[in-house]
Amino acid sequence: MRDLSVTFTTEGGIARVLDGIDLSLLQGEIMGLVGESGSGKTTLARSILGALPPNARLTGQTLRFDGRDLLTLGARAAAEQVRGRTITFVPQDPFSSFNPLFTVGDQLGELMRWKSPDRQPGERIYARARKRADRDRTLAMLRSVQLADPERLLTKYPHELSGGQRQRVMIAMALLPEPRLVIADEPTTAVDVTIQAQILKLLRKLATERGVSVLFTTHDLGAAWEICDRITVMYAGQALETAPVASFFREPMVPYTRLLLDSLPSRDAGLRGIAGDVPSLVAPPTGCRFHPRCPGASDVCRASHAVAVALAPEHWVRCHHPHREPVRA
Amino acid sequence: MSLLRRLLRDRSAVLGLVIITVLVLAALLAHPLATFPQDVTTYHLSNRLLPPGATFWFGTDRMGGDIYSRMLFGARLTILIAVVATSVSVLIGVPVGLVAGYCTNRVSDLLMRVSDVFLAVPQIVLAIAIAQTLGPAIQNVILALSLTYWPFWARLVYAETRSLRNEVFIEAAVALGASPLRVMVLHVLPSIASSLIVRTTIGMGGAILVAAALGFLGLGPPPPTPEWGRMIAESREFLPQAWWYATAPGVAILLVVMGFNLLGDGLRDALDPRLRRGGDGR
Amino acid sequence: MIVRRCLWMPPTLLGLALLVFAVSHVIPSDPARVMAGENATPDQIARIRHQYGLDQPLPEQFVHYVRDLLTGNMGTSLFTQRPVADDLWARLPATLELALYAVVLAVVIGVPLGVVAALRRNSLLDHLVRVITVTGLAMAAFWLAILLQLLFSMWLGWTPVQGRINGWGPDPITGFYTLDAVLRGDWDTLGQSLRYLALPVLTLALPAMATIVRFTRAGVLNVMSSNFVFYQTAMGIPRRRVVWKYILRGALIGTLTQIGLIFGNLIAGAVVVETVFDWPGLGGFAVNSILHSDYNAVMGFTLFAGVMFIAINLLVDIAQSLLDPRGR
Numbered sequence: 001m002r003d004l005s006v007t008f009t010t011e012g013g014i015a016r017v018l019d020g021i022d023l024s025l026l027q028g029e030i031m032g033l034v035g036e037s038g039s040g041k042t043t044l045a046r047s048i049l050g051a052l053p054p055n056a057r058l059t060g061q062t063l064r065f066d067g068r069d070l071l072t073l074g075a076r077a078a079a080e081q082v083r084g085r086t087i088t089f090v091p092q093d094p095f096s097s098f099n100p101l102f103t104v105g106d107q108l109g110e111l112m113r114w115k116s117p118d119r120q121p122g123e124r125i126y127a128r129a130r131k132r133a134d135r136d137r138t139l140a141m142l143r144s145v146q147l148a149d150p151e152r153l154l155t156k157y158p159h160e161l162s163g164g165q166r167q168r169v170m171i172a173m174a175l176l177p178e179p180r181l182v183i184a185d186e187p188t189t190a191v192d193v194t195i196q197a198q199i200l201k202l203l204r205k206l207a208t209e210r211g212v213s214v215l216f217t218t219h220d221l222g223a224a225w226e227i228c229d230r231i232t233v234m235y236a237g238q239a240l241e242t243a244p245v246a247s248f249f250r251e252p253m254v255p256y257t258r259l260l261l262d263s264l265p266s267r268d269a270g271l272r273g274i275a276g277d278v279p280s281l282v283a284p285p286t287g288c289r290f291h292p293r294c295p296g297a298s299d300v301c302r303a304s305h306a307v308a309v310a311l312a313p314e315h316w317v318r319c320h321h322p323h324r325e326p327v328r329a
Numbered sequence: 330m331s332l333l334r335r336l337l338r339d340r341s342a343v344l345g346l347v348i349i350t351v352l353v354l355a356a357l358l359a360h361p362l363a364t365f366p367q368d369v370t371t372y373h374l375s376n377r378l379l380p381p382g383a384t385f386w387f388g389t390d391r392m393g394g395d396i397y398s399r400m401l402f403g404a405r406l407t408i409l410i411a412v413v414a415t416s417v418s419v420l421i422g423v424p425v426g427l428v429a430g431y432c433t434n435r436v437s438d439l440l441m442r443v444s445d446v447f448l449a450v451p452q453i454v455l456a457i458a459i460a461q462t463l464g465p466a467i468q469n470v471i472l473a474l475s476l477t478y479w480p481f482w483a484r485l486v487y488a489e490t491r492s493l494r495n496e497v498f499i500e501a502a503v504a505l506g507a508s509p510l511r512v513m514v515l516h517v518l519p520s521i522a523s524s525l526i527v528r529t530t531i532g533m534g535g536a537i538l539v540a541a542a543l544g545f546l547g548l549g550p551p552p553p554t555p556e557w558g559r560m561i562a563e564s565r566e567f568l569p570q571a572w573w574y575a576t577a578p579g580v581a582i583l584l585v586v587m588g589f590n591l592l593g594d595g596l597r598d599a600l601d602p603r604l605r606r607g608g609d610g611r
Numbered sequence: 612m613i614v615r616r617c618l619w620m621p622p623t624l625l626g627l628a629l630l631v632f633a634v635s636h637v638i639p640s641d642p643a644r645v646m647a648g649e650n651a652t653p654d655q656i657a658r659i660r661h662q663y664g665l666d667q668p669l670p671e672q673f674v675h676y677v678r679d680l681l682t683g684n685m686g687t688s689l690f691t692q693r694p695v696a697d698d699l700w701a702r703l704p705a706t707l708e709l710a711l712y713a714v715v716l717a718v719v720i721g722v723p724l725g726v727v728a729a730l731r732r733n734s735l736l737d738h739l740v741r742v743i744t745v746t747g748l749a750m751a752a753f754w755l756a757i758l759l760q761l762l763f764s765m766w767l768g769w770t771p772v773q774g775r776i777n778g779w780g781p782d783p784i785t786g787f788y789t790l791d792a793v794l795r796g797d798w799d800t801l802g803q804s805l806r807y808l809a810l811p812v813l814t815l816a817l818p819a820m821a822t823i824v825r826f827t828r829a830g831v832l833n834v835m836s837s838n839f840v841f842y843q844t845a846m847g848i849p850r851r852r853v854v855w856k857y858i859l860r861g862a863l864i865g866t867l868t869q870i871g872l873i874f875g876n877l878i879a880g881a882v883v884v885e886t887v888f889d890w891p892g893l894g895g896f897a898v899n900s901i902l903h904s905d906y907n908a909v910m911g912f913t914l915f916a917g918v919m920f921i922a923i924n925l926l927v928d929i930a931q932s933l934l935d936p937r938g939r
Contacts, residue, residue: 051845080847080849083846084845084846084847085847091838091841091842101864101935114847114848114852442623442626443626445626446626446627446629447630449623449626449917450630450913451875451876453879453882454878454897454913454917455630455913458634458909459634461904461909542752542753542882547902561751561757562753565757568757569765569766575757575761579751579754579758582749582751583754584749586749587749590745
């Protein structure tokens, strides 16, 4: 993704939700998209999926996936070939993402009918043989997400399952079409704390086993640390820093990232925050959008948002005054 | 944005408002507006069943009366019936609903059972039964309408009161020592006021339709009262030649009811955006 | 849940009987006089009073009334001199046939129309549909009937003006002319009876269709913004499928509750529509009875309509709880 921007037309004006995002994902890696609420991470995820609301406008130089330019792909082609097939989605709230009136099996079956790896393009009838194969595949996948008794599970309705079970089914649904990329939108927010770690580890295990890339949005740095290979930090619609997870926590270079890490509660320092408020997206600050709250800001920060520079191997930074020295602990 | 401005931005609501204003004006100014005001009671058989023309704008009926003038006076009846019947229904139904919704004792159950029984019969059927028993007169029509209409309001208010009972602000009022009556009137009632207003507006349209049906069946005010439903019934034996006889009152009913419906929908959208569900029903 | 509803039936029915009793025996100052008619002599009135037990205390009268009802006795029609129950039963199939066709027509056209209007919100089609719905709901049924009659029967001559059939209907098996005609292979009668059905069915169907379109449209719009619709769209499931299988079911459940309301309107509409088209059903019977001041018949009709309505609403409740798995 290069120079991607998204605006929403709202009653209060035009909100510039994403501003010139550059992002690239390697095959098989798990990238964490970290940011506070309103940072635009969910919108970014949805832009890749092509599932933006009608009042959104997307502009960008490139959005290439697997050799194809998604920006020029027509809506119908995108729906058929990309969404749910090569790029899949794990939603934030597994409960409301199921239709309450149909069984889990029915909804899984619906997905497999259209998105099974066995499906031939332009296929019109759902052959019985493929149906059987799909069902076997589904049951196997349900077992690999650690759900017991999958046959019975398929006959249940969504409200009869626990939150953890629902999220596991969601993960299964995301992996069944054998995608290249799974976009997980805050997948542990709606789940109990005790199960969060399990779900995350499960996701990582399955993804690395299958060589699937994951784009994983969260506001929880701990979760990101658990399973990500690389982390991108976003603030108010801008991407500020991308780094491998180790150097992200050891040597964050962008002031915002440092302040963010500092604000994690710790024993010696207690509770700290970052002074100031998140800016409005209708009238955002010019240049680097963090500059009003940044202790190291200068005039050039107000003038423009820096171009991405790799200050260390695979460690990209968009800042005019990055820190160079590592943090302690 | 104030209520009035929001309402005025909705074109169909404005249309409804205009129609109702025309209706009220027609009723109030029937005398000066009518070309032959005396035709409400007198008749000129020599003029019977004339098609619309320069003198008789909507044609004449079977007694030679000018349909246009008679309709203007009929508008008075329509408004009278609509307003009185609906008001009485509201005055009965709302308190019943409030009490039944707020209290959780046997009285509340009983009240709702009673209104269920009334609702068990389609409104017009019961209205027919009552009107026939009492005889054809305008007050009987109003009575029949009121007796069959109040349960709709009782039901609506009951449901809303029930769901509001668990709201925090009600608990707070009770905790501060407010008596049930006070809570019901000063706290619950204002909260349900908007849906009540909407329902009442649309309800007036409904009342007109039922009243017209009663008039059509001969259960309304007797001739020569220019009640619109009755006029349509009278026209039947002169079809298809005297087509204008049935058309004018029918169009009038259509426009008036539509006016109330449009206004009611517009009020719903303007009063509470949360209720706006893109053309939801009653 | 359903059990509770069923348990409430007998008291509700009893309440209904009480209501009708109140209207017929309590409201009028002298029920005997009303039943005897306007021109009765004092002797005739006294005779009727005694004959119908109207000189007994009210509670006793009510007990007799209920007892009679339980045996299916709704009194004798003052006009036809036959038991009211028999008259009603004989006329039921005609009205049912009419009502069923009307409901089917309303649903078959109304539901897709509502869905499409919701999908193309604020388009020309949507506005057109809304105009039609608003008009349909504001029209007096009897006026619509007369208009249609004027247009199609009198001016264009496409359909007959009145009646249910010309001559005799098919040999009765179910009492439904169309069904009986099909069962007996009598295609000629089938065609005839369909021609006679056309206008009354259309008149009844239009307001019902308006309500259905309205609620389906609202239901679809409501469901369309749900998360599960977003999920299926994000996963690339074809839109057509999402709409007609998944969204529709959610929307229909809301519409189902309105079927009770629609049926009530149908019964109400049937009264006037049958009058205009001289259709030999329950509604026509009621109006005839009104004209002849046939008191017992009108009350019998009221009671009968009430019972039917209660039954329909109960069925609707049952259907709804079956369709929505969350309730179980």
